[in-house]
Amino acid sequence: MTADCFRLGQGPKSAYGIAPEIMTAKRKILELNAFDMDAADGLDPGVAALVARRKRVFGPASMLFYARPLNLVRGEDVWLIGADGTRYLDAYNNVASVGHCHPRVVAAVSRQMATLNTHTRYLSEIVYTYAERLLATFPREVSNIVFTCTGSESVDLSLRIARAATGGTGFIVTSNAYHGNTLAVNDISPASASTEPRSPNVFIVPAPDTYRTASKDVGPTFAADVKKAIAAMKRKKIRLAGLVADSLFSSDGIYPGKPGFMAEAIAHVRKAGGLFIADEVQPGFARTGETMWGFARHGLVPDMVAMGKPMGNGVPIGAVVGREEVMATFGRDIRYFNTFGGNPVSIAAATAVLDVIESDQLLDSVSRTGQALIEGLGELAKRHSGISGVRGCGLFTAVEFVDPEDGTTPDAATATQVVNELRDRRILISASGPAENVLKIRPPLPFTAEHATRLLSELDDLLARLAP
């Protein structure tokens, strides 16, 4: 994979057809690829019975994937196995990052469960050994860690620390960002489907749209937008605390962009006294195939980094790491205790994840498979006129659909159909983006070229059948 990741498609289009209000309106990202809970007719009776039980205990609004939901009972490597024995190729789940039920993670967790599981108010060597090893993957300035249980807890804590360290309350995020589910983090997650009133302290900028903006303009445009947000904040007498960004802009539609393009915007944030908080829940732990962390692609040293999802391969664990001077404020003024944060069992899982990333050289294999996948998708784009763009980085890949007639109108219907038809062909992906027209292909990291070939072949076949 080249240093700037692949970016294919028809190039910049300022009149792409997404109305500006769509870029800032409250979006329903959590409802992409959702099962209609009142559409249980025609389902397999076993599945329908489970749907009914689920509806009773969770209420009707809890979201299930797919028009025909999956009842899964087993997982291994890149495979998820249904109750009827069907094996699904998982090209979606980033949480079981080193593969479902990876034997080293299973063994480490089982061993630690039988040995000791307690909290960080007692000494525990394995916790510090892991912390030292994880911190060694960060720039030297980022030297302190706090363990949490989830990415949401990590981002929430980073907001508290940023407010304490800067004295500010204002945050900048992108227009379809999703950073988590606590009350405070929901405020900085425009993609959340919630109708709750949002905080006046949150300022929204357009995501750096690397597809509809000429490559040389992406950085300056993003920087100019951030500068405008800082000015707007100043006018409202709100002091800047920081900018929170996932450097893949995952729920904005997946825009890795050229390494380095974020630097100018971050410089504006720092000049105005704000911090840069890198949300690495999506890009972290080798997902990009280029670097262990997404921010590293941009040559940045963040003030804080929030981690979650892939850290323990599904065992709940998260962390905030940060610069010593920022974390010193936190230690002095906030204090913090997280009961399950840094428990030895979650640490055992996280240690095994680092072991596997290193021993299986996942950075390399992610880079190679990602390249094969994105090249193959580029070939499909030449043959299928509905595909307007393909982009990605490592094993986080986007395929964008527009109406082939006008070449501009986002085509969410086709994206949804592709997701569901691939499911029927035993391949799992999902969709993303403010217009819900972008396939999200984000498999466990041990995904190989062979798996990519199967995905490409099924996608090719079904797109040919979908063609009018």
Added chain:
Amino acid sequence: MTADCFRLGQGPKSAYGIAPEIMTAKRKILELNAFDMDAADGLDPGVAALVARRKRVFGPASMLFYARPLNLVRGEDVWLIGADGTRYLDAYNNVASVGHCHPRVVAAVSRQMATLNTHTRYLSEIVYTYAERLLATFPREVSNIVFTCTGSESVDLSLRIARAATGGTGFIVTSNAYHGNTLAVNDISPASASTEPRSPNVFIVPAPDTYRTASKDVGPTFAADVKKAIAAMKRKKIRLAGLVADSLFSSDGIYPGKPGFMAEAIAHVRKAGGLFIADEVQPGFARTGETMWGFARHGLVPDMVAMGKPMGNGVPIGAVVGREEVMATFGRDIRYFNTFGGNPVSIAAATAVLDVIESDQLLDSVSRTGQALIEGLGELAKRHSGISGVRGCGLFTAVEFVDPEDGTTPDAATATQVVNELRDRRILISASGPAENVLKIRPPLPFTAEHATRLLSELDDLLARLAP
């Protein structure tokens, strides 16, 4: 154990010596029983080396228990085992609620780790089976569940839901309450050591002090205080969302009180349009030995219940359950997804916890051991003049120390000394309360009368030696 729990000591004292400002000031509950990170001299070299490594990665302010911190390497049942082989009787940890490394929990987690670990957007029968079983322990009206990963996430979500369901933003909590660590939950946790500015939406009432208030006055006093808080909120044009309370008032100093005394206060909350949110992170899962849930002692049906700590015996899992009509608002207006919430591995742990509570009849044994413990502590109180009060419910017991000279001044120094000397006698407890003078005895539930006898005997001996 009698229905109203034990309440011993010298009875009500309005001039007890705690200045009113202590009852409302920001407290440093998280620093009770803390090791001074700059006092590593004289520690065992292995322990000192771990303290130094910890300080480097966590920063200097992260809190360790005890003047001589413990380096633990193994746990079983009610025992925690140090690196040097010392076996400590655990009379403190409520997270490993059914006992450290309980074989059924270990087996369930190990099996599920090797089978499947994913999220709730796929169907998973074991998740619904657990949800049905857990909901069956609640009043019929409480019929919907949302899984989270931690007690903090649960309380945070309950705040979001209460705001959406009532249209209010005001919350009432007790003066030294601790409900968790997110930005929003920190606001309703006066006990947190943070110096962050607190929200004007939070109104504080004195905890129902069952020791310094005559028994017949506890309920009416608490109700009157809550009524005053509601009136104050009204004057400030803040609409009531709800009252959040842990029915054991754990960090206020542990006041179980007479069953039913909370009802009058909750009636005021409901009359004013607010919800009652029961924080069951501490009293839940059979801790009281009387009922599965703390609110049940008061004959209340909560609008929402937040769960955490003991739910998975240390495996991160939490939940919010609530009345159908409240949770319907949530489903319609908030939506919510929690990546690790309801993952099959955490559910397997939680299922094993319910299995053990039932098969080992822990409610009964907690009740019996709790009674033996509190009676024994009552005997000690007769012989040791520093003990001014003993109270508790099930295996959550408080021993309060005051200056024997004046019989009123809280004696935190003795409480801290007792905690540390018991540690040297290989028994683990901690301290609580706004004046830091209350021993907190809160062992894993399989604690037996024999374990209680050892604790009582060591405590008796060391108090005799401490006597001037």
